[in-house]
Amino acid sequence: MDPLERLYVDALLEDPEEPKRSLRPQLLAGARARRRPAAPTADWARPYAGRVAAMDALLAAAVEDDWSRVIVEGWTLQELVAHLAAKDGLLAASVGAPVLGPELTTADSAARTADVQSYERARSPEQTRRDWRAQADALCRHLANLPAAEPAALDGLNAPVSDHILARALETWVHTDDAARVARITLPLPLPEHIxxxxxxxxxxxxxxxxxxxxxxxxxxxxxxxxxxxxxxxxxxxxxxxxxxxxxxxxxxxxxxxxxxxxxxxxxxxxxxxxxxxxxxxxxxxxxxxxxxxxxx
Structure with missing residues (x-):
């Protein structure tokens, strides 16, 4: 099995003292069924693709209460995913990849985050998750046809796209950890070749x-x-x-x-x-x- 397809949700071990009538086993089974492997992409973008797949696996296990729980920066889980989508979208726009969500009217990540969060609050968490993942996968596939040295810009910083995508990998990793800590879940670390x-x-x-x-x-x-x-x-x-x-x-x-x-x-x-x-x-x-x-x- 490709290491990128490791079953991250399997790390959500059942509590041995969990009530016998708990629905958690069924919820986890559903989450496992909905997980998806990392999107195909360039070798240098695989750390990002792997972190997207890990975050998506965590989101697959989320229930209704989880989505409204504050994770970081005063943001709920849904708003956190919208933030990731906002910044991914700005990088996607810089290199000509598809951008989902509201009309792109700013290149500032804070302003774009506010726009996407406002847009996503009117939608279901599953719609937010679906479009974040679809945009991230489209970006991964687009990068497969670009050289690592392709210039890109995000928040006024001009750098090779390979560095920008590693920065997106780090932020996605950090925020996956933020969400997992709030949920009291321990997930595996990225592969050494991604770290x-x-x-x-x-x-x-x-x-x-x-x-x-x-x-x-x-x-x-x-x-x-x-x-x-x-x-x-x-x-x-x-x-x-x-x-x-x-x-x-x-x-x-x-x-x-x-x-x-x-x-x-x-x-x-x-x-x-x-x-x-x-x-x-x-x-x-x-x-x-x-x-x-x-x-x-």
């Missing part, structure tokens, strides 16, 4: 998160070691305009790869983040403190 390119994208963002936060780290370098499946090691120039890093790093950070990705995704506190720091510890702390600078709701 690694996501971590690589996060590592390459560090010079920009430093710059955006007002830290000029020109001429400074970082040795980053991320442990666990999908991890790796990076030698990074921390100046946004610097060339390739050389020589001994000025600072070193060793941390868990999943925790690092979530820190960049706006989940985690740099003050309490578990990491081993060496070399210029003050510089390393600045790197961690500024890491979430590009994360949004």
């Amino acid at each position: 690694h390119p996501t971590a690589d994208m996060c590592a390459r963002l560090l010079p920009w998160t430093m710059l955006l936060s007002g830290h000029d780290a020109s001429g400074r370098t970082l040795g980053l070691e991320l442990t666990g499946p999908g991890g790796g090691a990076w030698h990074l120039a921390l100046g946004a305009e610097d060339g390739a890093a050389a020589g001994e790093p000025d600072a070193r950070i060793t941390a868990d790869v999943v925790a690092f990705c979530f820190l960049l995704g706006g989940r985690g506190d740099a003050e309490t983040f578990e990491a081993t720091l060496a070399g210029d510890v003050a510089l390393a702390r600045d790197v961690l403190a500024t890491a979430p600078a590009l994360s949004g709701p």
Whole structure:
């Protein structure tokens, strides 16, 4: 079986103390029947396709009360899915893929989120889920015919589409985790071969998160070691305009790869983040403190 088709909903283990007359087993059986594998796409877009399939499997298990439960940012589950659809749609528009939902009148993700959420509140949660998934699958299929270096823009940031889709993978992963935590569900981690390119994208963002936060780290370098499946090691120039890093790093950070990705995704506190720091510890702390600078709701 393709690893992307792992049965995420099977992680919703039945409570051993569940009442005998509970409908949960039937609900889970229905959810399993409605799950769908990841859409076919380019190799470099598979981390996103996998996170979409995982989120969709979680949504398949949702019942009526789940959809109105607040997950994050004051948003219900339905509004959270609308937010994902809004940002996916902006990237889709940038590369010429289909966009569902209300007429596209803005390129700003916050404004587009508000438009899509308003539109989806008048529809059923299942309609929201269906169109979010249909748009995401269409984007995946469209990307199969594009080069990774194809330019794309989202919220004024111009970058290769491969980096933008990894950012969408990270946000979808983070919000799937947000929803799963509220539901007290533990889902499997992404495949290591999907975690690694996501971590690589996060590592390459560090010079920009430093710059955006007002830290000029020109001429400074970082040795980053991320442990666990999908991890790796990076030698990074921390100046946004610097060339390739050389020589001994000025600072070193060793941390868990999943925790690092979530820190960049706006989940985690740099003050309490578990990491081993060496070399210029003050510089390393600045790197961690500024890491979430590009994360949004």
